[in-house]
Amino acid sequence: MFVCTACGRKFSLEEHHQRCPICNEPLQLENMKGKRRDGNVWERYRDFYSIPLSMDYSLGEGDTPIIRVDMYGNEFYLKNETLNPTWSFKDRGTFVAINRAIQMGFDRIGVVSTGNMAASVAAYGAHAGLDTIVLVSENILNEKISQLLPYGAKILKVKGDYGELYFKSLKIGKTRKIYFMNSDDPFRIEGYKTIAYELAEKVDVDYVFVPTSSGGLFRGVYKGFLELKESGTIDKIPEMVAVQAKGCSPICSAYPSGKIGRFKNASTIAHAIENPYPPSGNAVLRILKKNGWKCIAVEEDEIIKAQEELAYKGIFVQPASATTLAVLKKLNLKNSRIALILTGSGLKTKSIEYSKTIPLCDIEELEDCEVFK
Ligand SMILES: *Cc1c(COP(=O)(O)O)cnc(C)c1O
Ligand SMILES: [Zn+2]
16 A cells, blocks of 8 residues: 555555655555565565565665774764665665566556666666656756666656655646655555665664655665564664755755755755755655654755865765765764665766876886875
C-alpha cells in the first residue's frame, strides 16, 4: 500500500499514485520488516521491498564504499555515492522506479531535473529500452546538457516556473501515460533507503548528515533506518541533520513556521540542492520536528572550503555533497561518529578554481626541480 506522509490515508499499489489524491502531500510505501540475506544490496534486503526488483534493469548501483577519516576530533564515515553508475546516489532510486515502470506497463518515462537525476533517468531508460523524456529549465548550463546527451533521451527546455513544472509533469504523465519519476517519487524513496541499510551494516554512528533539496534522499535514508529499527536490527536511529546551502534553504527557513514556502532569489554554487520549492519539504519538516532534529544551512565559502578538504582526503565531490562537512563547524561536536552522505561526483561540476599556480620545469633540468627537494 501507499501511505500518505501527511494524512496517513492508504491507497492501493495497483493504481499508479505519486502524491496523495486528497492532500497532495508525498506518498510512500508502507514500512516493511525482514532480515538480511546474501547477495547485492537489493538481494540482501529483498524482504523490504513491496515490489519485485529485476536485476535486468540494474547498472550496478549501490554497495558503495564507506571510508573512515578522522578530522576535527571526530570519526567521519564517508559514504561515497560518487561511485554509482552515473556518479550520484540518484541511480538507487532510478533503479527501483524503472522496475515499477516496467511492471505497470509504461513504455515511456520522464523526469524533471537539471542535473544528476536527469542523467540517471536517461541512462537507466536507455538500458531498459524505454522512451525517455527529460524536461529541463530554459537556462540550463551546457555543461549539464553534455552529461545528458550521450544517453539519447528526448530533451525539452521549458520556459516558465521550474517548481510548477514538477506538478505539471505529473499531470501530463497521467493523461499521456508517461511515468515521471521525479525527485521524491515513492519508488525513488525505496531506492534511497538502501543507503541506511548499507551504513547500518558497517558502522554505528551518532549522526548522519544529509544534503537536502527536494527532500527525497532525507526521507529515504530515514525510512531505511526506521525499517531496520522496526525489524529489530538496530536499537536506535542516528540523529539525522538536514543540510542546505544558505543561498537556497527553504526547509531550514520554514522550520519555525512548519510550512514550506517558495524560497526567493535562490542562488548557490551547490546546484544539485537548489530546489526553491521542495516537494517533500513539509514531509522532511515533519520528520525533523517529530525527532527534535535540526536543519542547518551553510555559507558558500564554507562549502568551497569543505569541498577542498574532502578532496585532500581523496574524495572529490560536488559542492552539494560538501555541505555535509561544512555543517560541522556550526555544530561544534567532539568525539562523535558521523556519517556524511557524499551524494555526487565533483567531476560533474566545474572544478574548484585553485589559486595555486603549477610550476613548469624543462625535462633537461628535471632532477633539480623544486618538487624533489
Ligand atoms: C539530488 C541531490 C541531492 C538532494 O537530494 P533530494 O532528494 O533532492 O533532497 C543532494 N546531492 C546531490 C549531488 C544530488 O544530486
Ligand atoms: Zn494525504
